[in-house]
Amino acid sequence: AQSVAQPEDQVNVAEGNPLTVKCTYSVSGNPYLFWYVQYPNRGLQFLLKYITGDNLVKGSYGFEAEFNKSQTSFHLKKPSALVSDSALYFCATSSGGYQKVTFGTGTKLQVIP
Amino acid sequence: DVKVTQSSRYLVKRTGEKVFLECVQDMDHENMFWYRQDPGLGLRLIYFSYDVKMKEKGDIPEGYSVSREKKERFSLILESASTNQTSMYLCASSFQTETGANVLTFGAGSRLTVL
Numbered sequence: 001a002q003s004v005a006q007p008e009d010q011v012n013v014a015e016g017n018p019l020t021v022k023c024t025y026s027v028s029g030n031p032y033l034f035w036y037v038q039y040p041n042r043g044l045q046f047l048l049k050y051i052t053g054d055n056l057v058k059g060s061y062g063f064e065a066e067f068n069k070s071q072t073s074f075h076l077k078k079p080s081a082l083v084s085d086s087a088l089y090f091c092a093t094s095s096g097g098y099q100k101v102t103f104g105t106g107t108k109l110q111v112i113p
Numbered sequence: 114d115v116k117v118t119q120s121s122r123y124l125v126k127r128t129g130e131k132v133f134l135e136c137v138q139d140m141d142h143e144n145m146f147w148y149r150q151d152p153g154l155g156l157r158l159i160y161f162s163y164d165v166k167m168k169e170k171g172d173i174p175e176g177y178s179v180s181r182e183k184k185e186r187f188s189l190i191l192e193s194a195s196t197n198q199t200s201m202y203l204c205a206s207s208f209q210t211e212t213g214a215n216v217l218t219f220g221a222g223s224r225l226t227v228l
Contacts, residue, residue, distance in 0.1 A: 105155035
């Protein structure tokens with residue numbers, strides 16, 4: 001079975017400060033990890049993915065994520081938050097050639113001006 | 114741009130009615146998915162399909178069925194709608210990869226209310 005956990009329902013951060021949205025995973029075999037974002041009243045959009053290689057993955061809108069195998073984590077980060085980053089963020093995983101993609105419960109990011 | 118189109122943005126149905134949610138993608142994707150999104154529960158996979166006429170149960174298939182007669186179209190069917198099926202339904206599609214590291218493209222969603 002594959003799963004991801006997002007331990008925080010909501011993260012608040014001041015504009016200009018670094019932000020982190022946490023995700024841990026549980027998969028058998030090599031994990032493939034993803035971040036998606038859902039802006040208010042809009043569909044989910046792909047941000048970035050980790051398949052293999054460099055543990056630091058860069059994605060859209062200045063976001064990056066760090067894969068940590070020993071901690072089974074894939075946290076989403078951004079050096080300087082913008083108010084426009086306020087949205088719902090989902091971590092997801094797939095593995096082992098299986099086409100199923102499993103999502104976490106989501107974390108609401110609120111960037112305060 | 115890949116487009117995933119869900120036929121209805123908002124639907125209101127009565128308990129016991131049969132409900133069809135339609136999804137069409139225009140990029141020749143092999144995989145198609147139906148999720149439901151509920152606050153605090155995230156996205157939960159109902160069914161997915163990796164080929165025409167092929168389907169696999171996701172994590173919460175009870176009360177739902179699907180149909181994929183053509184590659185571009187994936188339908189979700191609620192045989193007898195119940196109030197606990199009130200939710201946002203999201204359709205997605207992706208290419209098939211050997212690794213399974215598939216990037217999904219989502220539709221705008223269909224918000225279903227069952228009275």
